[in-house]
Amino acid sequence: MERKGTATPYILHPLEAAAIVGTMTDDQEIIAAAMLHDVIEDASVxxxxxxxxxxxRIAALVAAETENKRENLPAADTWQxxxxxxxxxxxxxxxxxxxIALADKLSNIRAIYRDYHQIGDxxxxxxNQKDKAKHGWYYQSVVDATKELAAYPAWQEYDCxxxxxxxxSELNIKK
Structure with a gap:
């Protein structure tokens, strides 16, 4: 299994998310939940x-990070x-x-950053969502929703x- 549109092994994403959470807490259950954060959504667990x-507790943390994918509808239609x-x-x-959400999104935005600087738009x-501005709205919304974590280097890196x-200009566009 690989990350969407890349040859990067998928397993690196939950490992990275868990490592990022480990920079914010030593609570092993939160770190474990970060490692498992996609299993309900992507592995039918x-x-x-x-x-x-x-x-x-771990199950509840993972469930809190799980989207309702609306499997009966095309993902592009339900993205917003x-x-x-x-x-x-x-x-x-x-x-x-x-x-956990910040760690997940920081891992994602690191990959986007690397790839964006290689292949551009x-x-x-x-x-599923092709509009860069909508991604900008979403990722900025995560910045705003996680401001309580602003003292952590992980949040600062994500914001940057x-x-x-x-x-x-992309961040000022509303959904």
Whole structure:
């Protein structure tokens, strides 16, 4: 399994997300949840399975980071509503959930940064949402929703990468 549109092994993403969370907390359950953050969404693992194997707290943290994919509809058609729901939930989330979300998005934005500087705007063709400005809105919304983490270098790096990739004009565009 590879990251979307690349030859990068997928396993590196959850490993990186867990390592990023490890820079913000030494709570092993939060770090474990970061490692598992995509399993409900992408591997068809049920919350109940996570509860049985890893316990209630880890399962709840993973579930909090899981989008309703609306499998019966094309992903491109549901992108906007899924991201709006994710941002709404993130704004109301507690710190461990925000740490996991930030780590996930920092891992993603690092990959986007690397690829964007190699292939430019063709990068956006690999995603369900092709509009760079909409990605800018989403990633800036994550910056805003996780401001409680602004003292952490991970948040500062994320904020810097978002501004570098999208520039101010892209970030001022509303959904």
């Amino acid at each position: 049920a919350v109940e399975q996570l509860q049985q194997i890893f316990g209630e 509503v899924r991201k709006e729901e994710a941002i709404g939930a993130l704004c109301d989330a507690d710190l461990p959930v925000k740490m 063709r990068l956006w063709d690999r995603f 990468l978002v501004r570098d990739i999208f520039g101010q």
